[in-house]
Amino acid sequence: MLFLVQMEVRIPHDLDPAAADDLRARERDVAQAIQRDGRWPHLWRVAGRYANVSVFDVDSPDELHALLSSLPLFPFIDARVTPLARHPSAIDHETAAAFEQASAAERRERR
Amino acid sequence: MLFLVQMEVRIPHDLDPAAADDLRARERDVAQAIQRDGRWPHLWRVAGRYANVSVFDVDSPDELHALLSSLPLFPFIDARVTPLARHPSAIDHETAAAFEQASAAERRERR
Amino acid sequence: MLFLVQMEVRIPHDLDPAAADDLRARERDVAQAIQRDGRWPHLWRVAGRYANVSVFDVDSPDELHALLSSLPLFPFIDARVTPLARHPSAIDHETAAAFEQASAAERRERR
Amino acid sequence: MLFLVQMEVRIPHDLDPAAADDLRARERDVAQAIQRDGRWPHLWRVAGRYANVSVFDVDSPDELHALLSSLPLFPFIDARVTPLARHPSAIDHETAAAFEQASAAERRERR
Amino acid sequence: MLFLVQMEVRIPHDLDPAAADDLRARERDVAQAIQRDGRWPHLWRVAGRYANVSVFDVDSPDELHALLSSLPLFPFIDARVTPLARHPSAIDHETAAAFEQASAAERRERR
Amino acid sequence: MLFLVQMEVRIPHDLDPAAADDLRARERDVAQAIQRDGRWPHLWRVAGRYANVSVFDVDSPDELHALLSSLPLFPFIDARVTPLARHPSAIDHETAAAFEQASAAERRERR
Amino acid sequence: MLFLVQMEVRIPHDLDPAAADDLRARERDVAQAIQRDGRWPHLWRVAGRYANVSVFDVDSPDELHALLSSLPLFPFIDARVTPLARHPSAIDHETAAAFEQASAAERRERR
Amino acid sequence: MLFLVQMEVRIPHDLDPAAADDLRARERDVAQAIQRDGRWPHLWRVAGRYANVSVFDVDSPDELHALLSSLPLFPFIDARVTPLARHPSAIDHETAAAFEQASAAERRERR
């Protein structure tokens, strides 16, 4: 099941710079590991902010909390979670995926 | 380019029911047409609310506004728009897509 | 899985009184049916407001949305949903249930 | 009587780590003691946040304040309290409990 | 036990004037009856607003909700409830009452 | 004249503990002195928070500010002030006081 | 004593136009009468809004409420009231008045 | 032209006390100088807060910013600025000034 997670990151300015760098490096590793196993399918930067918009695909709120609280930057993250349901007007996802590939190709040409 | 759009829909209770039904039917048609041409790649329902979380893929804010204001329910939608940028920790998308398919299969088995 | 749902109900004052009464009667029936099948384990009134605090036990956000949008008063409800996870300091629930029964008895005597 | 308590915990990042660990350990002990005596019947983690949703069962706001201010982390907790009343559509609790046990069993089979 | 209740009243402008007058007259009667039986010890107008600050003295949140929802204007009242506890720096109330009477007399002379 | 004052207290965690204890002790002394001279007739704790709800009886906003800024914890207090007027539905206060005493006695018996 | 009053005016669009015009005309008369008797020393329009910033000079919150609730537009006004005290850095007002006249003259020349 | 400026002052508790005293003393000097030259005609304390309500009379937003950013406490001030226009119901200011003097005299007698 899917959850929208909107994270704001606020690293205290007086944190030891080496510790902060280490946290960020480990954050990146953990974030990529979770993406690779398919549970963090979308991760975007909010333009202009140290913040992101994410979608997680997990089996339960327990699993979601386990993932988020395993992030090295968790103590400095303000996360708002929104549970997502299937939208009645969403087109069939498999069909859509085909359309998307085709149209992405078309649009690339158009640009 | 991608924009997160969070829409709340508030149809006035004293709108003529037939007019409201017609609006909703046309909204669905327009929403599906935009999904099919690849410019509305994600559309989720916010659980418990007459609201959605969407991601649009357009060439400009002008195109985004043209799409949103073409929605039949636009007069009753409160939309907040967040421009999205690529996240430095996001894994390569093509690679990720492959991982995702593989792991989605695995996870389906696990359940 | 559990979701906290905080609902505010705002029935428009110019709704036909008979229609409003009918909505409320049907709301009560639906609410009790969902409670009886075990998916709405907690329902409390917020003191002083036409509002409630609820906990739902469902299998997914999809099921949660299906339940909430089936409520006759849904068009007039503003619901905020919070996904709940197990708390690391929560005592074992079965054990706790036994304690709770025992201590509830004790406390009744004390009053 | 019941009170919904929504707590956000914010431990300052520059607190001595040993002191913080000690606080958390003592918090856990106190929280479990209050749960065991039946006055903290529900304690859930808010998924994605260092926060919880709780229900307390106490004899008065005085008792509630005494409990909450006895928590070792109290200086770092932002608690919002909502007094709860019986909901007119809540089904009889004893009956409900029976239903709940039966249906929980059924649902476990269904999964 | 005491609850602070802060009420904002918003009577729709298109309510029938006679019905509104009737509501206000009955509101006054009910409010005075509850004051007389000692359960609404403080009722003040917020200067400049159709709003009040109240303190209720009841035995439970259930009783508080029963009182508030019995107000004829309840459908048009937005009430925020804050449970109050004894303050550790509050002076003994009986002693204080004596002091208060004495000093009120003194202050009246001073003016 | 009366003013509702809602105070939140936030003592910085890195304040010297002895200094903080001293501040709190002096705060208590000053608060009780102002209560004793009749200018702080109501002081309640907000259940669950380091906060209070107060009513002050002073001759002017100048006197109110003088009192509040004399509190030793003033630099750490966030105070919101609401001027109170007599409510048209408030029953005569002298009469009410008599009723209140009588009914308080009755209610004590009832419990 | 002085109170800052910030008023937003929201006249419902479906109010009878003649009734609205009458309200506005009477509002103007009442506002000017209160200004003339010295109790509404400052009245400014908030640029760009149907709103004003006012300072009232009255003997009590009771008098303030009596004035504000006598405004014909009171049912459509959202007023926030802030009690004002003398500022320790404000220069002596009589002296200041003299300075002000002199410097206003100078500045007029400068322009 | 006039601007309403609402300032909240938040001096960090860990600022060197001598430096803070010096800032406050210099703030007072600068504030009085600006008042004397007629550009800060109104300065009031918000009762109960380290905050003020001010009206500035300047020739432009540039001049306003120059004044405010010259305040020694500027780094610790949160200022919200509202541009003020002449109100159509404000009585003629010269006439009003005469009335005000006369009525202030009357009111002084009345007290």
Added chain:
Amino acid sequence: MLFLVQMEVRIPHDLDPAAADDLRARERDVAQAIQRDGRWPHLWRVAGRYANVSVFDVDSPDELHALLSSLPLFPFIDARVTPLARHPSAIDHETAAAFEQASAAERRERR
């Protein structure tokens, strides 16, 4: 002098459609006239909303209010006004204009 004005437009859904069309047509004419005389140098649509971001160049807040309140849609506009000052890091505007033309040309080629 410059003012940022952020306008949200909310036309009531039950306004007569012909009246609404007429308002919008006249709004457009008035908006273009003010742009042509140089006092509304910037007017942008907020993508996804019936809202705009504007910059006005006027001689005073009085002139700004006169312009805004002359808009036919003024009764349905919620406008927030921010006075703008010259920024110390802004490059010289004449120089900048030259740079801008040159670089706009370059960028057009680049696309």
Added chain:
Amino acid sequence: MLFLVQMEVRIPHDLDPAAADDLRARERDVAQAIQRDGRWPHLWRVAGRYANVSVFDVDSPDELHALLSSLPLFPFIDARVTPLARHPSAIDHETAAAFEQASAAERRERR
């Protein structure tokens, strides 16, 4: 494409003064470089605040984020981004520019 960016700057008071000065000097250099290459066409100070209102002209949200996160003060900036679209009532920009020059000349004479 254009983005409105509203930035609040909050430099921690305990940052080393030399480091802060250096940050501000480098911020100015970077800001002017981006203005010179045409991608930051508008930069205004918010009167009374350490804040600015900016318009950026970039090819994508990615480019916008790259620019903003390259600012030396980025860790201390709270930026809200609003994507801007062409407004249907905006007059033709080339025509408008001619009008603007002419009318700016006229207005300069008028002053």
